[in-house]
Amino acid sequence: MEYIQLALIIILFLIALNLWTKVDSLEGRIKGLQYTLKQLTKQSGLPENPVNAALRKLIKEGEDIKAIKKARETLGLSLLEGKEYIDKLKEEN
Template sequence: MEIILLMVLVVLVGLMVSSRMTAMEKRMRQQQNTLNQMANQLGIPEPPVHEEVRQLLADGQDIKAIKIVREELGLSLGRSQAICRCYQAWGAVEPGRGKKCGFPITNEVLHSPG
């Protein structure tokens, strides 16, 4: 009987934590959208990726280029790879061109830490 009560308690706590996390994620997305709108209105440029990244990609050193993008922009591995694919395809990263890169490149992707 005690084990069943304990299991029910654990499930309830898990559901509570999950709903709180969902609410926090929603607020964070709203704040990120607000920041993106402010950056666009103020004319703040996209985060720069060093010329070294372009040169490394041109030299076929993709792994080093991805590592630099991760370090400079603080992005996850997948996002860094997508940005490098865009550089290889077009020589620049532009929001909205992500389908060909294999990852949706948006202002939020470029500004989010992971």
């Protein structure tokens, strides 16, 4: 019985390791795509998303939570994505 439990633990560990590796790989690919998209946007002369001006104003006023809420509502982001979006706008300033 102990061998079965040990085998299950090892199998679960290997599955978790495999999933972690795939997620890490996908995160790297997403960062690469974001970089490419940013470069294409600069080269094509497309304007920045209009909501960014309002979000920067909220950030400047210290209203980060309101900025995250507005980003989520406007852009359809999850809570984590909204926070990351606002954090990136903060870094740009």
